[in-house]
Amino acid sequence: MESVLRAASALLGTTVSAPADLGGSARSTVLRCATGDGGSVIVKAYKEEPEALRCFTAEAAGLALGAGSGPRLLAVDTAFPLLVMEDLGTAPTLADVLLGDSADAARAALLAWAGAYGRLAAETIGREDELAALRSRHDRGNQRWEADPWPAEAVAGLPEALGVIAPDGLEAETASILRLPDYPVYSPGDICPDNNLLFGDRVRLLDFEGANYHSVFIDAVYTRMPFSSCWCVFRLPREVQAEVESAYRAEVAKGHPELLDDDVWREGMRLGMVAWTLDATSALVRRVLTEDRMLHRTRRPVPTIRQLLRYRWESLLPEVPDMPATAELMRRLLAATEKWDVPSMPSYPAFGG
Known part of the structure; x- marks a missing residue:
């Protein structure tokens, strides 16, 4: 110290x-x-x-x-x-508001969050060389900054611990997530609710430890799942979710106008959901084989890991009608975990969950 x-x-x-x-x-x-x-x-x-x-x-x-x-x-x-x-001082985080009791405050905070990341992404498009130069300035000489292997690792790490056999054709289908539509954007990395301080209608972002450029859909899909890699996960009302997704898309499309094409957006969001769902499956299943755990050690309310996994599998099914092997994997995972007997994912407390 x-x-x-x-x-x-x-x-x-x-x-x-x-x-x-x-x-x-x-x-x-x-x-x-x-x-x-x-x-x-x-x-x-x-x-x-x-x-x-x-x-x-x-x-x-x-x-x-x-x-x-x-x-x-x-x-x-x-x-x-x-x-x-x-020192930004003290302020509520987006997580605090979502776990609170005001639907109006939660909706406003979500829209501010989505707009903040969409604007940041649009404003920093094309500045990859600048980020590389800034890294070089503070690099101790032992970091490697090659393309993120995360989507490949998500596929390779699919667990067999539940006794679920991978359907024929799964490898070919999931290979598509390695070809996420490019449209690179800058992101701080961890854009989860607890890393965002709310000051009225302005959001200040925390935690840039994963700052990088990657496909826009790695971040964009946080607006739909919601919050792909986070502990603060409950259901959003459908109309609120749609508003939040539209808010992010409207801002980021100022830098990548191609994202206004519904076919481009739909395909990218679907592949983003597949990637994050496989990542959660790979990372979390083995942790709850014998007993369930809460998603956060101290915060409450919070879902359990088993709740989250089943919610992710259920949510992905309607998104992949033309990926039959992926859909079948979701069905097999759900069937294998019926014995978990966990409640369905409720809504965020702010929206009456």
């Missing part, structure tokens, strides 16, 4: 003290600290291990590229490694 404070003080040229631990992760320590001029800053220090260093480089570069969308980047110490950021 003392070394973190000394490094931050040297960077800013003023005393940094009175650290309050904001939680961080296995990769980092995040502190709210007082400064010598009476203000406060956020100090984020990363561990000296490959994944943490990769996250440090991505976040330093991502905050710089997406300036204004997240906290202002005040200083970087690549050798430590450490970031000093603007």
Whole structure:
């Protein structure tokens, strides 16, 4: 802790003290600290291990590229490694509002969230070389930034632990998710509800550890599933979901006008849902073979992992009528887990769940 404070003080040229631990992760320590001029800053220090260093480089570069969308980047110490950021203060997150009791507030927050990411994506189209240069500035020399292998890993990791046999033709069908329509957009990476602070109708984004360019549909499908990789998952009213998806699409299409083509959008969203559903299946099934678990260790209300998995499989079925092997896999997974006997996914509390 003392070394973190000394490094931050040297960077800013003023005393940094009175650290309050904001939680961080296995990769980092995040502190709210007082400064010598009476203000406060956020100090984020990363561990000296490959994944943490990769996250440090991505976040330093991502905050710089997406300036204004997240906290202002005040200083970087690549050798430590450490970031000093603007303290945005306290504000409710999108997760807080969705788990609250106001449908109007939740709808407004969702639309603000979708608009914020759509605008950021549109405004940063074509700046891949700039992000690469920012990475180089803060790269310790041991990161690799090749194309994200995630969709391939999602397919390769499909579990057999439930005794479900893959239908004939599945491999050929799921290969299509490796060809997600390109339309690259910049994203902070983890766009889940708890990484978004709400200030009236403005959203400030947190967590740029996964900042990168990838297919627009990896992010866009968060508006439909909803929140593809997150713990804060319940059902959205159909009309609200449609509004949120339209809000994101309208903004991002300002940079990629081709996304206004319904055929392009429909195919990309469908493949995005397949990719994220297979990813959840690969990542989560083995964790709940013997007993169910909550999706978050401390937050409540929250669904269980078994609830989430069955919800994902049920939701994908109507989206893949012309992918018979994928649809059959979903049916087999649902049949194999009927014994789980979990409730259907309720609506978000804000919408009466």
